[in-house]
Amino acid sequence: MSKGRVWKYGDDINTDVIFPGRYTYKIMEPAEMAAHAMEDLDAEFARNVRPGDVIVAGKNFGCGSSREQAAACLRAAGVQAVVAKSFARIYFRNAINLGLAVLQCEEASDALRTGDEIEIDYPAGKIISGERVFKFFPLPDSVIGIIEAGGLIEFTKEKLASGG
């Protein structure tokens, strides 16, 4: 179980507002990346985000560029998961490959509000907020190995080391 607070945003949150393009080739350090997370959408976010916080958004989270900083900056900021109605394809992949949980859940997306305290039970596929319980769609088996290894780099490393 992991506890956190909700930051609620709307539909179609794109990679340019999650991590502005003007920094993509300039900023590589995680701490610095975290300082610019969500900058063009909500200046409060980077100032007040705490480890374990969860972003809850509408549909098509992470649309736009393939830049991985848009997933890496949230992880660097301590965000444990993004809950959304749906994710843009490359964002979904990038997040998994970097070990950021991406959970698809319509009900939680509709119901949760900024500041709500929640817990996420990953093995059970549940998001719990007080009395309310929301079930999320479990990730496909084939990608769980990557998350379990702590991301694709570790996964590939282990695989190459084992001669696979």
Add this chain to the structure above:
Amino acid sequence: MGKTLSEKILGNKAGREVGAGEVVTVAPDTCLSHDNSAAIIGEFKKMGVERVKAPAKLVIILDHIVPAADEKYAQNHKTIREFVAAQGIPNFFDIQHGVCHQVLSEAGFALPGKLIVGSDSHTTTYGAFGAFAAGIGRTEAASIWAADEIWLRVPETLRIEFSGKLPAGVFAKDVILKVIGDNGADRANYKAIEFAGPAAGDFSLASRMVLANMAAEMGAKNGYFEPDEKTLAWVKARARADYEVVRSDDDADYEAILGYDLSVIEPQIACPHTVDHVRLVREVEGMPFHQALIGTCTNGRLEDIEIAAHIMKGKKVHPGVRALVLPASREVYVDAMRRGLLEILSEAGCVILNPGCGPCLGAHQGLLAAGEVVVSTSNRNFRGRMGSRDSEIYLASPATAAASALEGKITDPRKHL
């Protein structure tokens, strides 16, 4: 049940029959990266691998910030050049060649039946040639460099059938903006888009690239045209390798089929700040703006520069507008120069930029200040993409951008033809 093009290409790679929804682990034919290769090199090194597993599959093209705009970018480029030399990567295109998607296509890597991945979201472009082409992240690119494989979910397919003939003054860009505006920026999320129907073959390869490129803006994993005579004529002179023409079966399974009659489409414009916020050009006509950008990987090919030159010939860009022309590649640049098109555009007052991404991603060469508005032929109008977060980007065809640049306000191009 028949198979779609995507199911067939991924099945060929996986060595078994596959259907939509399955996850396959496959070795791509080509893996593209650009200036972000510097970051990929960093990830690659983290894996503790000495050598790239299949160097001939990598295509590295410097295009995003070329020539280097500052020391940091210069260092990135240097890192990449050194890595390319050390690893013996044969397919490296330095800053003089142009935007990756155009260069990779011209260089004959984009071929029917191929599986192409790239760490750029508009890698979908190569679907214009009948390839399965999808964007991936940097970490994934590094993993491919190390292990020559990637996991991919076999996509469901959305088929878009075109009929009728495009009216004068209406172009591929208007068609794809119309489709995205009608269906939303996430309509094709995780899916393939098959551009088909009796009128699909009428689109030139350059126009097909516009549609396949912007399939990404509908969320698609890949977007493609089935190869036809035009495709084969184009690739014949350029192909780097053998290729196999793959088409969807007649009884393939589609998630949905949408029909579009091209003859009733009017010039379209995507308004700030989402690509699916699309209106008719005539609905926003008269709005003043500050910069026009004609070019990029979306609309920087010869036919685009031709129509812009046709509209601007003998005229002058409005004094309130800076007009930038960004050919997609050196090949396009040279062709346009030989035909006198660059001369026409320069005389009209346009700034001709070197082939590359330039202002498209807001890194250099013509950024926007707060309160400024650009009419751009690129593919993305997100807030802050081309400069200040308080600037605005409108996306349109080269004809609309050229006509608007002359008048100093957004203008329906049909009155300038």
